[in-house]
Amino acid sequence: MITVFVTIFQLAGKRCHDLTEKTCLLTQLGSNPDGTGKGNGHLSAAQFAELLKYADDRGVMIVPSVNIGDNARAIIVGMEHVIQNGGQGISLFDETEVDDIRMTGRYPKKDSAINPCRPQTVQFVEFILKYLKNLYATAGKEFTRLHFASDFNTEQMMTSKHCFPTPPRNATELQAARSRLTAIKADFLAKIGTLFTLHNVDISGTVDFFTGFPDNEFVSRMTIMDKSRRYPNISAYAVNDDYMRFNPPASPQMPMEIYSQRAQLLKNNGYNVINLFSKL
Secondary structure (H helix, E strand, O other), X not given: OHHHHHHHHHHHOXXXXXXXXOXXXXXXXXXXXXXXXXXOOOOOHHHHHHHHHHHHHOOOOOOOEEOOOOOOHHHHHHHHHHHHOOOOOOOOOOOOOOHHHOOOOOOOOOOOOOOOOOHHHHHHHHHHHHHHHHHHHHOOOOOOEEEEOOXXXXXXXXXXXXXXXXXXXXXXXXXXXXHHHHHHHHHHHHHHHHHHHHOOOEEEEEOHHHEOOOOOOOOOOOOEOOHHXXXXXXXXEEEEOOHHHHOOOOOOOOOHHHHHHHHHHXXXXXXXXXXXXXXX
């Protein structure tokens, strides 16, 4: 398992101009073309152990974070690299996505998001849990919490045969599919909640990760994933940032103050809410 992640980090921890992506990921967000600068590098197991000790000595808790939905291209491409080289990885690439419905601005190979409908995604979560428990144990520390830093990509879900055997092709079918998305997420959270409970690890995520997908009918971003039905025996932490202040709701009739109430709804449902605020 450690070997798998070493292989992943060697590729995914480096950005350069290699169109084949055999030695690095494509550059983005200001990274240099030669594998240096912003967006490059990774910690070795020994360096991570040293960091854990440094933080622990100062009363600081380090919470590992992984993108399990959108913005997950590094781990997706890294895993494919492991598999193509004969390693025992878990494929996170959804080969069934419909090409002509994907959001513009995505990578052409449709490898920037992890699909919650694929059974491999649940397997990947357990893979991560076991890897981190082993990494912490090697450092002489206890692994107690994992954070999910991104929500799922709804366009990917609606155009994948893993979610919908016959992907929607018109407005009516798209609306029907959108109405199913929150139920799909709820089912996924229940499955990984079982894994977190089994490994005695607390779950953490963004507020969006623990709320529903708006469907213009019955579900809104105010719909809370019921903690008591998915992970009642572990703690759940919802990180509430000020994302909505810079990305207002699509409907002008929906005051932005409504979205700030989600944190209170989550707290009322048993979540521990951590508020983060950016400087203006």
